[in-house]
Amino acid sequence: MLEAQAHSHLKTLLRQGESNWPHHLTLSRLVGRSLRRGDRTLLRLAPNQRERWWLGLLMPLCLQSSSAVLVLTAQQRQRLLQVERPRLARQGFRLACWEGNTPPPQDQLWLLDHAGLIQAHRNDLLGDRQLLLPGIDQLSEQLRRCMAIRLDASHWEQLRLALPQAEKPLLELHERLSRQLFREAPRVDACIRLDNSACQSLRDLLAVMGPCPSPWSELLACDPREWSHWAELDHTMLQWSWCLEPLEPLQQLQGLLSQRPTLMLSDSGDSARLEQELQEANASPTVTAVLREAELEEPLPLFAPRRQPLPNTEIYAEHLLEQSRRLILGRPGLTVLLLDDPSLRRSLTASLAAEFGTRVQDECTAPEDNGVISGSWSWWLQHLDQLPEPEQIIIGLLPIASLTSPITAARVERLKSQGADWFRSLLLPEALRQIPAAVAPLRRSGGRLAVLDGRLRGRSWGDQVLQRLEPWRPLQRLLPD
Known part of the structure; x- marks a missing residue:
């Protein structure tokens, strides 16, 4: 049985101190x-930036690849080929990997990135191969990023050359859109949603x-209601680019996960x-299986005073600066300050740098x-594995997506049209x-x-945030160490 063989070989390997x-x-x-x-399995791992799941995933594949498809980011692919695969080879375990846009001719592990996965699915090349999806979250x-379409000035020129009979109306349409967009721009280099009338005119x-020509053909194939x-x-x-992204890419790629066995690894801690x-x-x-870690079950000291101002109040920026100053003062370790509002973050960073000097960086x-x-x-979730573990994290704003983001606003409008609770869903x-x-x-x-x-204590849904932080213990006041 594959499970017993993988267990036995991996146990021998671990005795040599691999992990x-x-x-x-x-x-x-x-x-x-x-x-x-060949089933559909979801394995929920504890959040860990070191990706310690590699040996457990690769050992069964060394013994039997089962014509599986492993979908990796560029960083994960580099680690597989330069670290994990050579480490297994030194212990006598061979992992046959196949790269390319066509399926492997033999029983080999097919390595794809997300763009390659989309192409293979659309070309019906996946068959009944099992998908292995680390980082399913x-x-x-x-x-969505791989399916995105971007049309800039060079693409308009390309279209005019391909359709000379439409040169004049294309120029008129582009000029009309340009005047409208720059006239309505709320700030320099803004992102402005395009209404359906402009899309429909084209x-x-x-x-x-x-x-x-491509990518105009892809634009015409898109359903405006789903993008x-x-x-x-x-x-x-004085130029602009037309950007398109699918609202729900898994619904666009019908059958990608439902028509074949899938193994999914989740490490977000919330599913x-x-x-x-x-x-x-x-x-x-x-x-579904859950693998917990004891080190993540220790109560987290949480400083979250009641009656804090809400982010949309005039005094919030001053409150954020004053409390951040108190939290940073005298701390010997690394502090990470998280907030997604770029303008507020720049202002706060500058004010803190004026007091604490060059130790404050953005x-x-x-x-x-x-x-x-x-x-x-x-940024923090992407780079936390490159940084030392912090002594404290200050959450300036909870990560509620802003409706100023075009893709977020479009997804919300879609849910509104369906009568759904767009905030809680x-x-x-x-x-x-x-x-x-x-x-x-x-x-x-x-x-x-x-x-x-302040929304943590001032909104009913703040209790759900506190539940995600469990276990924690309250810090009622800030005291020196």
Whole structure:
């Protein structure tokens, strides 16, 4: 049986001190079981930036690849080929990997990135191969980014050359859109949503002009109701780019997960939003297992005073500066300050730098020992493995997506049209998914967490945020060490 063989070989390997993670053997048995049975399995791992799941995933594949498809980011692919695969080879385990846009001719592990996965699915090349998806929590975002379409000035010129009979109306349409966009821009280099009338005008024009070159053909194939359209302005060059992204990529790629066995690894620490996405894609897992870590079960010191101002009040910026100053003062370790509002973050960073000097940096990966790093939530989640474990994290704003983002606004409007509770079915679950992974380094370092967003105590949904932070113990006041 594959599970027993993988367990035995991995146990021998671990005796040589390859890793001290307690779940290697359990994970290898679960992966081997999923490969043998060809089912749809979701394995929920504790948030960990070191990706300690590699040995447990690869050992069963060394013994039987089962013509599986492993979907990796560029960073994960580099680690597989330069670190994990050579490490296994030194111990006598061979992993046959195949790269390319066509399936492997033999029983080999097929390595694909997310763009390659989309292409293989559309060309019906995946067949009944089992998909292996580490980082399943970011799958929708990765697919959305790969499916995005961007049309700039060079593409308009390309279209005019391909359709000379439509040159005049194309120029008139582009000029009219340009005047409208720059006139309505709320600020320099803004992003402005394009209404359906502009999209439909172009569609009507191109529909009677014959075949269009790529990427215009892809634009015409998009259902406007399922895609978000916006313009990114460049005031320096007085040009703009037309950007399109699918609202729900898993629903666009029908059958990607539902028509074949799938093994999914989640390490966000919260799977509510993921389970909703899988259910909407008809790909709910038949087997789910949770692997916890004892070091993440220690209570987290939480400073979150009641009656803090809300972010939309005039005094909030002053409150954020005053409380951040108190929290940073005298701390010998690294402090991370998280908020997604770029303008507010720049202002706060500048004010703190005026008091604490060069130890305060914005999105810096080489901080001082007692440095203060301000950054967005997405930046922190992407780079936390490159930074020392912080002594404290200050949450200036909870990661509730802003409706100023065109893609977020379009997704919200779609839910509104369906009569759904767009905040509790979209914005809140996506925010809750980011929190456990973002604060996990604090539990390992024994640091403290401060939440300065008044909505934590002032809104009913704040209790759900506190639940995601469990276990925690309250810090009623700030005292010197």
